[in-house]
Every structure is written in structure tokens, then in C-alpha cells.
Amino acid sequence: MTESNTITCEKFLPHHPAAVWKALTDPDLHARWWAAGDIRPVVGHRFTLDMGNFGSQPCEVTEVHDQRILAYRFAETTLNTTITWTLNPEGEGTRLVLTHTDFDLDSPMGRQAYDGMGRGWPHVLDRLEGVLGETPGFDEEP
Template structure:
């Protein structure tokens, strides 16, 4: 497996960690900036994300630190990657660090997902910022 199998993005959001956390964990808000699904910040919670043309992707929450960290396995059984959202208070806002790890870059599907999501995540984070601004 190729060693650099992780996508890392960060974005400063001029909103408090509580607002960013809500957007990450409230299913209605989550659907507005990324994908519909019954996401909840409860370790062991299983949910699916509706990824449109890519189908419903099963997920399970693996780690929660309220208003600081949310991690879940994404696309279990196919990609088997992990999304980790880390919120860091900064000035009058939040620095959001996203780590999407565990891509199998030796498989065609893993490589395609890595390349596509690497380009797509910055746009998804921009949509998150837009939804936060609309709900502030």
C-alpha cells in the first residue's frame, strides 16, 4: 500500500466551535453542505450517507470529543476510510482540520476516490462555510 494515503484539509471558519460542531452533527445541516444521513456524535452509532451517484455509504462513529473531535469510518466494505474532523478554537472562530485517511492507493477504486476526494474536499468545506453563514 502506498504510504501517503491521507487527504488533509483545513479551513478557518468565523464561527464558534459550537456552531461548527452543530453543522457536523445535525443531520439537517449536514445534508445542506455535504450529504444526507443520520449522523450523530455517539461512538458506535451506525448511519449511512447518501452520496448521490456513488450510492449510500455505510459509516460508524469511532471517536467523539464534544465540540472538538468527530471521527467515523466511511464507506465500510468498499473504501474503508476514516474521516476525522478536529475543531480548534481560534480568535473569534474555529480552525477545522479534516483528515480523510486509509485509502488503498494500490486499488483502482481507492486511487480514483483519493484523487476525486482530494479535489472535492475544499469545495465541500466551502459549502460548509456557506451554510454556517446562512444559519448564523
């Protein structure tokens, strides 16, 4: 049996894809639910996420499909993984799928990151839902 080096989490958010997209791509909102950094939905855009005790992590946007897919290389100099956010309209909300891939499970750091992020991502998605719920206008259709 081959072990997967991919973490997948999904969450239904009772908010329109445009609102979820904004929370994923607006630096001020992004800092409220995950990490501060100059994220922008532009392929090739390089930015750094402030991961607190884990330091500043360099990233590069690799794929953008407006209000549907945002992907970027994460921690390029250490983990060198890929985070992909996929937004699927569902009823009056959005099914958000997070896929975090390319962990090197043969390295101690890669294994530790995989295990830690596997436990941590559901909590990050809960914080995202909280920010969406407390931000005025996110419950209205754009």
C-alpha cells in the same frame, strides 16, 4: 519516497466551535453542505450517507470529543476509510481540520477515490462555510 494515503484540508471558519460542531453533527444541516444521513456524535452509532451517484455509504462513529473531534469510518464496505473532523478554537472562530485517511492506493477504486476526494474536499468545506453563514444564530456565541 512513500506516498501518503491521507488527505488533509483545513479552513478557518468565522464561527464558534459550537456552531461548527452543530453543522457537523446535525443531520438536517449536514445534508445541506455534504450528504444526507442520520449522523450522530455517539461512538458506535451506525449511519448511512446518501452520496448521490456514488450510492449510500455505510459509516460508524469511532471517536467523539464534544466540540473538538468527530471521527467515523466511511464507506465501510468499499473504501473503508476514516474521516476525522478536528475543531480548534482560534480567536472568535474555528480552525477546522479534515483528515481523510486509509485509502488503499494500490486498488483502482481507492486511487480514484483519493484523487477525486482530494480535489473535492475543499469545495465541500466551502459549502460548509456557506451553510454556517446563512444559518441564523451561527454568528452568535452560544
